Amino acid sequence: MIEKEVVRENFSRAVDSYDQYAVVQKYMAEKLNDYLKEEDGVNNILEIGGGTGLFTEFVVNRFLESNYLLIDISPKMLARCKEKFKDYHQIEYILADGEQIKLKQKFDLIISNATFQWFQNLKLALRNFREQLKDRGEIYFSIFGDKTFQELRSCFQEVKGEDSYSQRFFSKSELERILEEEFSEVEISEEEYIERFSNVIDFLRAIKKIGANSAKKDKPPLTSGLLKKIERKYMERYREDNQIIVTHHLLFVRLKK
Numbered sequence: 001m002i003e004k005e006v007v008r009e010n011f012s013r014a015v016d017s018y019d020q021y022a023v024v025q026k027y028m029a030e031k032l033n034d035y036l037k038e039e040d041g042v043n044n045i046l047e048i049g050g051g052t053g054l055f056t057e058f059v060v061n062r063f064l065e066s067n068y069l070l071i072d073i074s075p076k077m078l079a080r081c082k083e084k085f086k087d088y089h090q091i092e093y094i095l096a097d098g099e100q101i102k103l104k105q106k107f108d109l110i111i112s113n114a115t116f117q118w119f120q121n122l123k124l125a126l127r128n129f130r131e132q133l134k135d136r137g138e139i140y141f142s143i144f145g146d147k148t149f150q151e152l153r154s155c156f157q158e159v160k161g162e163d164s165y166s167q168r169f170f171s172k173s174e175l176e177r178i179l180e181e182e183f184s185e186v187e188i189s190e191e192e193y194i195e196r197f198s199n200v201i202d203f204l205r206a207i208k209k210i211g212a213n214s215a216k217k218d219k220p221p222l223t224s225g226l227l228k229k230i231e232r233k234y235m236e237r238y239r240e241d242n243q244i245i246v247t248h249h250l251l252f253v254r255l256k257k
Contacts, residue, residue: 049115
């Protein structure tokens with residue numbers, strides 16, 4: 001189970017370092033923008049989890065005449081977007097947990113980049129978003145898949161006999177099953193993105209710098225002794241040219257009501 005207060009605090013702490021370290025999230029924003037089809041009649045847009053506005057910048061400039069509502073759980077992230085887009089008077093902002101919010105208005109387009117993995121019940125949230133779509137409305141989002149951090153998970157499993165630290169991600173097939181129950185049209189594209197770091201400490205530090213460190217409830221403490229064992233196992237099994245590899249499994253989704 002994800003602790004939302006931890007998610008809020010992690011991202012608020014990372015607001016000043018996020019853009020520097022969010023290499024994968026920037027890539028996802030670019031790819032999701034490419035995936036987004038040109039549509040006429042997009043008058044109202046809802047973005048869930050705007051962060052520092054990496055994806056927002058693409059979309060708001062594509063739909064300059066559209067009303068734009070941006071929601072984020074972190075007050076500092078929302079403040080960063082307000083400053084970044086202060087000249088875009090069509091954007092409104094709400095500080096809220098996007099998973100829980102229910103709005104009276106309906107939208108032509110609902111979008112989200114690298115946010116839905118923080119939801120406690122994705123199926124229920126998407127059902128709610130579907131109800132907030134207009135009749136021909138669409139949802140586009142990106143999310144991390146189950147192969148994300150597979151190297152680190154494997155090391156925890158080998159060293160400790162279990163992985164009690166990492167949150168769970170959906171596989172493509174699991175996500176398809178959930179979505180096909182709720183939407184008339186479902187498209188999912190996937191790919192793997194590989195990052196490289198000098199060592200495990202640098203990898204974990206980069207995660208913390210974007211606020212994406214685990215918010216899993218009741219996870220045990222990561223002791224220095226355990227971390228050293230994980231580091232040795234990781235360097236032994238997943239090192240190439242004196243760097244460790246880190247897999248990110250990326251899923252890009254289009255849904256139609």
